[in-house]
Every structure is written in C-alpha cells, then in structure tokens.
Amino acid sequence: MEELAGYSPADVFQSLGPETPVCALFTTFTFSPGAFQHQYLTPLLQHGCGDIVVMADPIGYAQSLFGAASVQGVGTDYRLRQISVRGAFHGKLVLIRTRNSMIVGVGSGNLTASGLQTNAEVGGLYVIDAPESLIQLDSLQHRLREMASLAAP
Numbered sequence: 001m002e003e004l005a006g007y008s009p010a011d012v013f014q015s016l017g018p019e020t021p022v023c024a025l026f027t028t029f030t031f032s033p034g035a036f037q038h039q040y041l042t043p044l045l046q047h048g049c050g051d052i053v054v055m056a057d058p059i060g061y062a063q064s065l066f067g068a069a070s071v072q073g074v075g076t077d078y079r080l081r082q083i084s085v086r087g088a089f090h091g092k093l094v095l096i097r098t099r100n101s102m103i104v105g106v107g108s109g110n111l112t113a114s115g116l117q118t119n120a121e122v123g124g125l126y127v128i129d130a131p132e133s134l135i136q137l138d139s140l141q142h143r144l145r146e147m148a149s150l151a152a153p
Contacts, residue, residue: 006124007123009039009043013047016047022097022153023141024040024053025093027056027083028054029057030115032112035111039117053081054078054080056081057082058082060089095141097153101129102129105125107122107124
C-alpha cells in the first residue's frame with residue numbers, strides 16, 4: 001500500500017537551519033492544543049520565537065477550548081484566534097518568518113494529532129528568500145493577522 005506524505009513539523013524545523021524564527025502563523029480548521037504544543041510550540045520557543053499565532057475556524061476553536069484545560073501556553077506562549085468568515089475557515093498554512101526567509105507550508109493536515117502524525121496528508125514545504133516574494137508573503141501574513149485583530153510582528 002502506497003503512503004501519502006506531506007511535510008512534518010520536523011521537516012519545518014530542519015528547513016529553518018541556523019535561522020531564528022521571528023514570528024510564526026498557523027491556520028487550521030480544527031485544532032488540538034496538546035498536539036500543537038508538542039509538535040510546534042515547544043520547538044518554536046526553544047528556537048527563540050516570541051510571536052506565535054494560531055488561527056482556527058469557529059468549530060475548531062470551540063473544540064480547542066475543550067481540550068485546552070489540560071494544556072499550558074494558550075494565551076501566554078501563543079495566541080489562539082477564532083476567525084469568522086463566510087463558510088468555513090478551512091485553509092491549512094504554516095508561515096514562519098526569519099530575518100532572511102520565510103518557511104511556507106501548505107497542506108491538507110489540521111493542527112491535530114491525526115493531522116500532524118497519522119493521517120495520509122498532502123502538502124508542500126518551501127523556503128522563500130527572494131526579496132519580492134518575501135514582500136508578498138509578509139503582506140499575506142499581515143492580512144491574516146488583521147483578520148485575527150493582531151498587530152504586525
């Protein structure tokens with residue numbers, strides 16, 4: 001049986017190389033705080049990232065609050081925001097900005113244990129360092145942060 005494989009959080013951190021993340025933004029439909037903490041939050045904090053945002057659909061946001069009681073860091077180490085749009089907020093995106101580049105992950109997996117570890121997900125991971133592309137990605141990140149009522153990093 002053939003396996004589908006997107007990218008893993010380990011791939012994201014390998015893509016960082018020696019760079020220090022300045023900020024990180026994640027979009028998801030459903031969200032599991034414990035899986036996020038283990039797979040992304042702790043490594044980001046260890047790499048020195050001080051501005052971490054997760055944007056979730058209202059359904060995913062409500063589910064995350066149920067699971068957040070046993071997990072630390074929500075509201076202190078990172079910000080979790082409910083994003084209301086027409087239809088579902090369904091995109092799955094990882095944007096991690098360093099001084100010189102942006103790691104961009106686009107895929108089908110939610111920020112849940114199954115989406116990060118066990119499902120057959122598809123996705124692509126890119127390291128962007130071209131100045132004109134960084135301007136466009138910074139603009140995208142700014143627009144997403146505005147949807148979450150957050151200031152630019």
